[in-house]
Amino acid sequence: MKSSIYVFNLCGLFFIVVAIVYGFYTDFTELVGFPALLLVGLMAMMIGVYLWLTDRRVGRQPQDNEDAEISDADADYGMFSPWSWWPIASAAAAAVAFYGIAMGWWIFPFGVVLGIIALVGLTYEHDRGDFAH
Structure with missing residues (x-):
């Protein structure tokens, strides 16, 4: 640093x-x-x-530190789901919302609704089904 x-x-x-x-x-x-x-x-x-x-x-x-190893700076980055489709849904919702801002405000609420659905799905994906804890 x-x-x-x-x-x-x-x-x-x-x-x-x-x-x-x-x-x-x-x-x-x-x-x-x-x-x-x-x-x-x-x-x-x-x-x-x-x-x-x-x-x-x-x-x-x-x-x-001059003698440090790469593993000395490792940190816990959290748990991520490689099988999850919700990040793609979140990106699509953001794309629809930004498209609505650029092209017509009547499209923006659809992006917001899709974003809320994607956010809830991303948040609760480990609380149901095969992956519930």
Whole structure:
């Protein structure tokens, strides 16, 4: 995590310096490049500061150890069902809802209803049938 902190803070500092230099070259009259470069620098600094604060709170991470193994960073990602069709139904419902936003608002409620059905099915798929616990 230490290297990520350095990369983001150095990139942020670089973009802020470039924004100031760019602003002086354009006499601060060009109102797209200067604010964009400044915001990119500030956002990179924001991520760097967040990582720094997280590193202070969490402590030493396996990626900071030179002798660490890949298995040292393994975490429990939860339980996933490889046989489940509900993620496809959720994606289809989201596609219908977004299509409704783009093409006609009368389609959007159908996507919302399909999304609710898919979400309930995804949530309760282990509570019935062969896979009930």
